[in-house]
Amino acid sequence: MSQDLLGLSAAQAAERIRGGDLASHELFDAYRERAAGEELGAFLWVADQAPEATPDGPLAGVPLAVKDLFCVEGVPSAAASRILEGYRPPYTATAVERLRDAGAAVLGKTNMDEFAMGSSNENSGFGPVLNPWDRTRVPGGSSGGSAAAVAAGLAPWAIGTDTGGSIRQPAALCGIVGMKPTYGAVSRYGMIAFASSLDQAGPLTRDVTDCALLLRHMVGRDPCDSTSTGVPEEVALPSSERLEGLRFGIPPELTGEGIEPGVREVFDATVWRIEELGGTVEEVALPHAGHGISAYYVIAPAEASANLARYDGVRFGQRVGDGDLLSLYEQTREEGFGTEVKRRIMLGTYALSSGYYEAYYGRAQRVRTKIADDFRAAFERVDLIVTPTSPTVAFGLGERTDDPLAMYLSDALTVPMPLAGLPAISIPAGMSEELPVGFQIAGPAFSENQILDAAYAIERAVGFDGGPPRA
Amino acid sequence: MIDREQVLHVARLARLRLTDAEVGRMTGELSSILDHIEKIGELDLEEVAPTSHVIELENVLRADEPRESLPREVALREAPDSDATGFRVPSPSTVEEA
Structure with a gap:
């Protein structure tokens, strides 16, 4: 019985509940039990009971896993940082509030890289997450807990955030769907901030239909986030099975150097599928995309160094030290922040410091303009751009922890889109070394429906089946 | 690229207290990251306007x-x-004043 329940997609489960064939608390309890007993390290907190009544709304009480950086009133929300251990926010993030209004029930909070800084989930203050396909490997990051939970069937779906690839890369490494919407589509209110000009919330789901359904109920302008815009048309559930009339661009800068052969093979096979489905494929240049990592690792740490100044042991979270105020700040931050967070604060503070601002931050912002211009020019010739999501399959735990630069380069194919504010999805497209490989589709600003339609057609043609062995 | 003195200065600005070992490791790691980042110094960006916000927005009041x-x-x-x-x-x- 319970295995049948777990086999339903979130959209199917919602339909059954609304049709009276399934009780929402039964579904919730089945997942609650799995989430509470899991051994991957995917959850940091699990709800102790199902909502008392089936929530109204299209999502009908289907349980939702929420990345730990979304504030949920009264629920531990620490962005996986020791400095916020035990923090229970007095308010709820707008994205979560909207999903609840649509009927979603919060199942638990998922593990992540501390403050979303990382590509492997190894920077969590509360321990790593294991990849359900191979427990000696990372699930990707920073939304590693959300991705592993969905892949392992510990949750029907999840939300995460993407700053430089933090939804798409773990989705790829765990063999699920993950989408970063256009900057501004989803309110950032109540998201614990990392890099405010890049951060965007989005869905991590088993299939493209679930992705569209979840996204539909997340988007919208919010008076509490003046950078939020919503989307110009409702997010539609995809139905197209063909790609006729769609032009796909392949940028050599993001599909050549550094891509593992096995990943390249899956990418090439998927491009061939696109042509079979009637889409046309051509090369498009993104001449500055190769500088994305450099621009990103100036801009994101610079913004982070400012955003994380608030963690000083005064208003919330942990406080360490009983000397004067300065040593209280320093001791709190010394003990509360992990190594990667300190590294990024240092990098960002340096890049913004007197004498270096123009050389680093100023230049990085100009590179950002060039990258956005490249995409604009490319989208005059093609409708969508495709690349592998990650240059490699899931790597081993500990493999890149001693080399921060190697870790940063994991994001090479996913950072250009957020730098330009553009939407992009990762869908599972095949296997290499018995591990899933992600295929990335990016489009112009607010082209979510077009991306979802294309992703749906490709998903059906690829027929990526099943998931990791169920524990 | 970045020396020990600079690391200590930046740590002070960021209100981070680093152990001796952390200062040493940070000096090496930040230097190699900055070396990579400095590749953008090769680009001609003279006429390019900086981007701080990617999606066009009217002032929101x-x-x-x-x-x-x-x-x-x-x-x-x-x-x-x-x-x-x-x-x-x-x-x-x-x-104390920094």
């Missing part, structure tokens, strides 16, 4: 009207130390 906000006791609830009126901290009198 709203009427300056009082709205409901968190009650004081709720806002203070998560503070490590507070009284009925505000957040409590040790005396700042010994804070």
Whole structure:
């Protein structure tokens, strides 16, 4: 019985509940039990009971896993940082509030890289997450807990955030769907901030239909986030099975150097599928995309160094030290922040410091303009751009922890889109070394429906089946 | 690229206290990251305008009207130390100017 329940997609489960064939608390309890007993390290907190009544709304009480950086009133929300251990926010993030209004029930909070800084989930203050396909490997990051939970069937779906690839890369490494919407589509209110000009919330789901359904109920302008815009048309559930009339661009800068052969093979096979489905494929240049990592690792740490100044042991979270105020700040931050967070604060503070601002931050912002211009020019010739999501399959735990630069380069194919504010999805497209490989589709600003339609057609043609062995 | 003295200076600006070992490791790691980043120095960006916000937005304004906000006791609830009126901290009198 319970295995049948777990086999339903979130959209199917919602339909059954609304049709009276399934009780929402039964579904919730089945997942609650799995989430509470899991051994991957995917959850940091699990709800102790199902909502008392089936929530109204299209999502009908289907349980939702929420990345730990979304504030949920009264629920531990620490962005996986020791400095916020035990923090229970007095308010709820707008994205979560909207999903609840649509009927979603919060199942638990998922593990992540501390403050979303990382590509492997190894920077969590509360321990790593294991990849359900191979427990000696990372699930990707920073939304590693959300991705592993969905892949392992510990949750029907999840939300995460993407700053430089933090939804798409773990989705790829765990063999699920993950989408970063256009900057501004989803309110950032109540998201614990990392890099405010890049951060965007989005869905991590088993299939493209679930992705569209979840996204539909997340988007919208919010008076509490003046950078939020919503989307110009409702997010539609995809139905197209063909790609006729769609032009796909392949940028050599993001599909050549550094891509593992096995990943390249899956990418090439998927491009061939696109042509079979009637889409046309051509090369498009993104001449500055190769500088994305450099621009990103100036801009994101610079913004982070400012955003994380608030963690000083005064208003919330942990406080360490009983000397004067300065040593209280320093001791709190010394003990509360992990190594990667300190590294990024240092990098960002340096890049913004007197004498270096123009050389680093100023230049990085100009590179950002060039990258956005490249995409604009490319989208005059093609409708969508495709690349592998990650240059490699899931790597081993500990493999890149001693080399921060190697870790940063994991994001090479996913950072250009957020730098330009553009939407992009990762869908599972095949296997290499018995591990899933992600295929990335990016489009112009607010082209979510077009991306979802294309992703749906490709998903059906690829027929990526099943998931990791169920524990 | 970045030396020990600079690392200590930046740590002071960021209110981070680093152990000796961390200073050493940070000096090496930040140098190799900065070396990579400096590749953008090769680009001609003279005529390029900087981007700080990617999606075109009109200035967003709203009427300056009082709205409901968190009650004081709720806002203070998560503070490590507070009284009925505000957040409590040790005396700042010994804070040195950076």
